[in-house]
Amino acid sequence: MRFLPFVITILTIMNSNLNAQSGHRNPLTEEEKHVILHKGTERPWTGKYLENKESGIYTCKWCDAPLYRSKDKFDSHCGWPSFDDEIPGAVERRQDADGLRTEILCANCGGHLGHVFEGEGFTKKNTRHCVNSISLNFKPLQQTVQSSTTETAIFACGCFWGVEHYFKRATGVISTEVGYTGGTKANPTYEEVCSHSTGHVEAIRVTFDPSKTSYEELAKLFFEIHDPTQTNGQGPDIGPQYLSEVFYLNEDQKITTERLIGILKQKGLRVATKVRPATTFWPAEEYHQDYYSKTGGMPYCHFRTARF
Numbered sequence: 001m002r003f004l005p006f007v008i009t010i011l012t013i014m015n016s017n018l019n020a021q022s023g024h025r026n027p028l029t030e031e032e033k034h035v036i037l038h039k040g041t042e043r044p045w046t047g048k049y050l051e052n053k054e055s056g057i058y059t060c061k062w063c064d065a066p067l068y069r070s071k072d073k074f075d076s077h078c079g080w081p082s083f084d085d086e087i088p089g090a091v092e093r094r095q096d097a098d099g100l101r102t103e104i105l106c107a108n109c110g111g112h113l114g115h116v117f118e119g120e121g122f123t124k125k126n127t128r129h130c131v132n133s134i135s136l137n138f139k140p141l142q143q144t145v146q147s148s149t150t151e152t153a154i155f156a157c158g159c160f161w162g163v164e165h166y167f168k169r170a171t172g173v174i175s176t177e178v179g180y181t182g183g184t185k186a187n188p189t190y191e192e193v194c195s196h197s198t199g200h201v202e203a204i205r206v207t208f209d210p211s212k213t214s215y216e217e218l219a220k221l222f223f224e225i226h227d228p229t230q231t232n233g234q235g236p237d238i239g240p241q242y243l244s245e246v247f248y249l250n251e252d253q254k255i256t257t258e259r260l261i262g263i264l265k266q267k268g269l270r271v272a273t274k275v276r277p278a279t280t281f282w283p284a285e286e287y288h289q290d291y292y293s294k295t296g297g298m299p300y301c302h303f304r305t306a307r308f
């Protein structure tokens, strides 16, 4: 029965992918059809998201695929929402029918978004996706993570001593803490977690500086320091408290994780990593914190393997 949650998780992930890639389409108004299907342009300075400064994700109006992040939006004073980057793989470029401009479309459904321009010097990335508001929906993120200058990530992939050894050395990481999460009991002890009665996994909470690294970089590290295909534990450590799981704190982290899992699956890995919303993280007993620095040992359980 231990395998049932994996099956459910994998089915959930497949389902959310299917949702985006199958024929799922939202009904469109005539005005939306004019832009999204017939490549029209909304009048400048009229779009709903032109002045939107909220943190969140912009998705495709037609198929709901995530397209842009609010952190890539900037003021171009051109009359349409402008972004200097897209969510990787989300936007397709094509030569416009006018032979001059580059049209941008939703890579999933082919809905028209607008045009992309390069070399204008607005931002460091020197790119401006000029997007019709009407082609987009907006999903605000929880403010807690976004409003601060640090960000948090929670990963579980086996014995937390070894996991912390790698994460605390990663660029941009401010602090790490090992603990227990994903279970039912408040304030679990190490012995309780090891007895498999609480449902927790050994996990790490990483606080990082998003100007020096990114959630994606850390998630890649996560997938490289353990074997995400192992279904009964990690390395020599067997038991449900050692399973591979990502506990996301916002939609952006979830999307990033699922995209990386997709890449690994394309490479033939049968990824067993569970992806679920973060629940309470209970810090472990002091003697588990920073274990290998205190003891001077080296991890026996985790080794880095390049996978991306």
Ligand SMILES: [Zn+2]
Binding pocket: 060, 061, 062, 063, 064, 065, 106, 107, 108, 109, 110, 111
């Ligand atoms: Zn779409």
